[in-house]
Amino acid sequence: MRTFEHIIIESKDQVGVIRLNRPKMLNALSFAVLREIAAAVDGFEADDGIGCILITGNEKAFAAGADIKEMQPKSFIDMLNEDFKAIGGDRIATCRKPTIAAVSGYALGGGCELAMMCDIIIASDNATFGQPEITLGTIPGIGGTQRLTRAIGKAKAMDLCLTGRMMDAAEAERSGLVSRVVPVDKLMDEAMAAAKKIASMSRPAAAMAKDAVNRAFETTLSEGMNVERDLFRATFALEDRAEGMAAFIEKRKPTNKNR
Ligand code: CO8
Numbered sequence: 341m342r343t344f345e346h347i348i349i350e351s352k353d354q355v356g357v358i359r360l361n362r363p364k365m366l367n368a369l370s371f372a373v374l375r376e377i378a379a380a381v382d383g384f385e386a387d388d389g390i391g392c393i394l395i396t397g398n399e400k401a402f403a404a405g406a407d408i409k410e411m412q413p414k415s416f417i418d419m420l421n422e423d424f425k426a427i428g429g430d431r432i433a434t435c436r437k438p439t440i441a442a443v444s445g446y447a448l449g450g451g452c453e454l455a456m457m458c459d460i461i462i463a464s465d466n467a468t469f470g471q472p473e474i475t476l477g478t479i480p481g482i483g484g485t486q487r488l489t490r491a492i493g494k495a496k497a498m499d500l501c502l503t504g505r506m507m508d509a510a511e512a513e514r515s516g517l518v519s520r521v522v523p524v525d526k527l528m529d530e531a532m533a534a535a536k537k538i539a540s541m542s543r544p545a546a547a548m549a550k551d552a553v554n555r556a557f558e559t560t561l562s563e564g565m566n567v568e569r570d571l572f573r574a575t576f577a578l579e580d581r582a583e584g585m586a587a588f589i590e591k592r593k594p595t596n597k598n599r
Contacts, residue, residue: 342383344376349383354391354539355532356384359398366404367397369450371427373407377454378428381435391539391546393435394531395458396442397451399524402467405449408476429482433457436547438538442531443467444524448506453480456487459550461517462531463509464524469517470506490557491517542580543598 341349348359358380360367367373377395384390397403414422424430432439432454441447441458447469455461455469463469471484479485480501489497492515500507509521522530538546548571555564575581579599587594 342379344380346370346373347376347380349380351384351387351390353532353536354389355535356380356387356390356393357532358384358393358395360396360403363398363400365407365409366401366446367451368405368407368409369403369454370407370410371422374428374431378431381428381431385435385437391437391541391543392535393432393437393439394442394535395432395439395454396528396531397444399464399466400445401451402441402443402445402447403451403454404446405451405472406481424482430457433483436550437543438535438546438550440531440535440538442527443469443518444527449473449480449484450482453483453487456483456491456517459553460519460534461512462520462522462527462534463512463518464527465509465521466524467509467512467518467521468506469500469509469512470504471501472504472506474502475504488517491515540596542578542584542596544578545575545580545584548575 341351346362348361350357358377360373362368362373381393384393439458440460440462441455442462443455444464444467447455447467449472452469452471471480471488473479473484485497485501488500496515509518512518513521520530552568552571555567580596583596584594
């Protein structure tokens, strides 16, 4: 398996794990880190043995944001010439396989944005989320004003983006940003169990479910309903759908062929 400088990757039980590994800088996201994450996602997406991707940090920090030390000397034209998409700033969001962020500690700025690119956020009870860019005289740049607003609504998103305050795990769960909060020492077990479960499902059905839910963020209700209906009908072309329903009726576990 490929090795990287700032992240550690492994595959286990059909789950591709990406662990941010810049602990001295609270996993600050330099452009190099974002490129490595994108390359790891490329690898896992191309690997038929992987059914779900899990991204995590360490107990103190998922990621405390973009690397301020790297950004500090940059000019407007430097940033204009930096193609965030090309360097992979959004790569997790475009991944077709299901993705989970397992968040412990700080998920701030680009760290919160990275977590929000994932399909599911599972947080430990010590997690804190925030978009503190305003305190640096800047604003979020890879989804903080957009995905956060869609996830938790305008009032809370404005509060976080304008005051720069942090939100604890309980508030994040109440607000709908995270799907579950678990004790910090249970985070990886819980997140791995969820990832393994997702990876064991029919891959094409999972991809279609993910596509359909994502449409809810991008389009009108009636258009989204059309997409959902078409994708639902399309599942009837899957061998896994035939097997899944037959297995239910025959009171046995289905064997997915991912076809
Ligand atoms: N960038 C660079 N270094 C960082 C960052 C960061 N985001 N966060 C922490 N560090 C470094 C500190 O400088 C420190 O290094 P050193 O030991 O060399 O001084 C080390 O990590 C430990 O940090 P602290 O001593 O500050 O630890 P504390 O426990 O006292 O505080 C905090 C933890 C509260 C998380 C604090 O470190 C902090 O406020 N960090 C910055 C949080 C922040 O403002 N994040 C937003 C950054 S801007 C952004 O994310 C824009 C996104 C747009 C992306 C565009 C594409 C790239």
